Amino acid sequence: MKNFLKFKTGENSPDLRKFGEEYYLREAKLWRPFRIGGIASIGLALPFSMGSIFNAYWLYGEGFNAGMWDSCYQPLNFTVRMCPEKRPHWQNAVIGLMIFAASIGFLAAILAVLGVCTSPLPKKIYYFHSAGEIFLVCAMAATIALVIYPAGIEMDKSIASHYYGSGYGLGWGSAFFFLCAALCMSLDDLVRESAKAKCCRLCFKRDRSDTESQQV
Numbered sequence: 001m002k003n004f005l006k007f008k009t010g011e012n013s014p015d016l017r018k019f020g021e022e023y024y025l026r027e028a029k030l031w032r033p034f035r036i037g038g039i040a041s042i043g044l045a046l047p048f049s050m051g052s053i054f055n056a057y058w059l060y061g062e063g064f065n066a067g068m069w070d071s072c073y074q075p076l077n078f079t080v081r082m083c084p085e086k087r088p089h090w091q092n093a094v095i096g097l098m099i100f101a102a103s104i105g106f107l108a109a110i111l112a113v114l115g116v117c118t119s120p121l122p123k124k125i126y127y128f129h130s131a132g133e134i135f136l137v138c139a140m141a142a143t144i145a146l147v148i149y150p151a152g153i154e155m156d157k158s159i160a161s162h163y164y165g166s167g168y169g170l171g172w173g174s175a176f177f178f179l180c181a182a183l184c185m186s187l188d189d190l191v192r193e194s195a196k197a198k199c200c201r202l203c204f205k206r207d208r209s210d211t212e213s214q215q216v
Helices: 016-054 089-117 121-155 166-196 198-215
Strands: 059-061 064-066
Touching: 016 089, 016 121, 016 166, 089 121, 089 166, 121 166
Parallel strands: none
Antiparallel strands: 059 064
16 A cells, blocks of 8 residues: 555645545545446447448448448439549548547557556556546547548538438447546546636535535
């Protein structure tokens, strides 16, 4: 227990051991369920992300379908699919962002698992918070890609009537669970930082004063 007792404690703390044990117990009892929830979220986010990347139904319509990688679409008033020699730049951006989100999401998942398996509290917190920050980047990258994709499709007025399919939906699912994982891994830090905000302190003091007045 000597390692975690020094974590986030001042050298001049009058009761170093009590503060360290309290912090450890808070991590074990209060935040552990959220960490497990984060692991479960990333367990869903990664399959959703991989399924989205390799899904052939990001876009579909009468007689055609296209995945994220496909640059062949059914033009208006044509029965033959048109396949440009090069993908448009926006499509390359979508592919890059989705692969980036899945790749660093996998690395962050390893950090999260290490946080569960390691014993010293400072290392656990470091792994969890690092994973949470990376998961947030994953969620942002996937969201940007999923906004760019329909924008690029709708700007091409030559594409026939179309709908967005399961691949596109899986992409949004991965972005959602990446965000859930980020919140679960960093919730303790968010609560601590929000407690420092002036408005939050005022609300807390008001609630506490109301409670004390009711008890009197």
